Amino acid sequence: MSTSSNSRKDRFITEFPQSSLEDRECDIATRCKFNFSYFDSNQEPATDIAKWDEANLQDLFEKLRHYSQHALSHWQRMKIGSSNHVLEVYGSFPRRSEFKHPQHVPSDVDWARFRLDGKKRLIGFTIPKELCASNQRFDGNTFYVVFLDLEHKFYATKRL
Numbered sequence: 001m002s003t004s005s006n007s008r009k010d011r012f013i014t015e016f017p018q019s020s021l022e023d024r025e026c027d028i029a030t031r032c033k034f035n036f037s038y039f040d041s042n043q044e045p046a047t048d049i050a051k052w053d054e055a056n057l058q059d060l061f062e063k064l065r066h067y068s069q070h071a072l073s074h075w076q077r078m079k080i081g082s083s084n085h086v087l088e089v090y091g092s093f094p095r096r097s098e099f100k101h102p103q104h105v106p107s108d109v110d111w112a113r114f115r116l117d118g119k120k121r122l123i124g125f126t127i128p129k130e131l132c133a134s135n136q137r138f139d140g141n142t143f144y145v146v147f148l149d150l151e152h153k154f155y156a157t158k159r160l
Contacts, residue, residue, distance in 0.1 A: 032072045033142045034064055038105055038124070040146055045098040045153040052148075060148075063116055072126060072141055080115060087114050087143075089126060090155065098153040099123070105146060113154060114143065123147035123154045 041048035052060070067075060067086070075087035089112040093101045101107075109125035116122055124145040132140035147154060 030071045030141070031068055032070065032075070033139070034068065035142050035144045038102070038144045038146050040102045040104070041148070043099055043102075043147070045147075045149065045151065047148040047150045049148060060116065060122075063114075063122075067114060072143060075114070084115065087112060094155045096156040098156065099147060099149075102146065105144075109144070112143065113149070119150065119152040121149040121152060121154060123149050 039049075040046060041050075049057070049060075072087060076085055076089060078086045080086055089110050091110050093111050105125065108128065108131075110128050111123075111125050113124075114122040122143075122145055124143050124147070126143060127138045127140055129140055132138045
């Protein structure tokens with residue numbers, strides 16, 4: 001029997017995926033997802049993604065890629081500074097906002113925001129935990145993106 005190695009075979013084997021969805025270490029179910037089907041750029045304070053330059057788009061994509069490595073609950077606990085979190089879930093639509101609740105977004109969602117950087121925010125909603133617990137058709141680990149807020153106008157911290 002020959003003991004010589006076959007470099008093509010060895011390369012093929014090393015390039016073949018070593019894990020599967022059935023592995024205990026696979027954490028795909030715990031990672032959050034971003035859904036853009038409710039995206040609305042028609043309101044005055046919102047930003048249309050088509051108007052972003054390449055650097056902003058690359059930054060947004062990198063943030064989404066980074067955020068999707070963990071569950072939404074992880075980002076709710078993760079702090080930026082002394083009191084702000086990466087993901088803040090507000091519950092109802094804020095009373096002091098330059099945005100309006102879009103008609104195509106259900107009324108009983110939990111409004112939330114992801115902090116991107118500076119004043120930039122990703123505004124959207126999650127499904128309330130109690131609805132996810134009582135109904136398997138809802139995914140509590142999805143963030144539904146509604147607005148891109150470049151000027152922090154969704155949740156006004158000062159009176160308008």
